[in-house]
Amino acid sequence: MTDNDGYLPLPKGFTTIAIHEAQDPEQWSHHEIVTPITMTSTFKQDEPGVFKYQYGRIGNPTREVLEKVIAKMECAKYGACFSSGLGAITTVIGLLENGDHMICMDDVYGGTNRLFLQIATKFGIEVTFADGDVDSFERQIKPNTKMIFVESPTNPTMRLCDIKAITSMAKRYKVMFVIDNTFLTPYYQRPLLLGADVVMHSLTKYMNGHSDIIMGALVTNDDKLGEKIYFLQKAMGVVPSPFDCSQVLRSLKTLALRLKKHQANSLVLAKYLETHPKIERVLHPGLPSHPQHELAKRQSSGHSGMFSVYLKGDLETSKKFLKSLKYFALGGSLGGAESLIALSTKMTHTSVPKDQRDKLGITDNLIRISVGIEDVEDLIADMKYALDQI
Incomplete structure (x- = not known):
């Protein structure tokens, strides 16, 4: 076990899994080194009801390889892919029934908030929000509570949940614990090993990392949940294309390499911004100034390129700053090779009620930053120039 700056050790064999898991060339007819893209909607059956694959929505060889690789990376028995991150969360809703109650962390991606409040509630699912502290979740528990859903770190205020503590509490009440692990990926955080029941990813982000697919x-590891998830994948049909699955398989081979660069760049940039007179506050779990820095080290192996800052100013200040950037593109995604930047109040969290945004600190001067893998000196210079304009 090697030192990792006080964090948990990095997972061993991670890139070997990405390159070799379920990808033996001899299983393919032409012994391809790269998993073939099986672009077909249906498959020929040996006789009625006798087949290896039946229909593209139900199963596809390219998708199956990707699902096995992702499961192995997360130390999971079951893995299923969907046509978007929200498609995966929609499937999570499918694990519940009419009359069930779920507790969602109050600080989550705006699309998640919208899905739970405006869609899930229409199907008789009761949704309440709680602070990320374990006690706040426990206070919300009811006899019909069936699920707790969190992000850690959160989008965009970079708060952390104590995964082990929430797991312990959820198990006492026999409540399913689901965590969105998009920001850290299984390279930096493995929630199943910390006790979570289901882990969700937007593969659109770091796992793919090239800003060209949505998945x-x-x-x-739970047998019953695994069976239910596969059934819902088949029954709801929220499946990705084989081509997109191939793109993610390609990207996972460099995930560890990319994340190390994302992490290094984000720390250098965050440290620079902490000293800048026009920055009010930097929110980065990898910095000692983050109030949950020690928790980050206890439950993760590092941090990605994601962090947020508060500018000294108002909406007009933020707009002027964002317009002055050259390398940081104004865009509502994250995790790509290219650096992106977002104003959450006007972009990713517009569907979250303003009073809830204000309570969470998602204000017009909060800037979310996705640091790419460019040369960090250029990124610092870009930030310096834009800050000089405000």
């Missing part, structure tokens, strides 16, 4: 995934 999601769910993994679990």
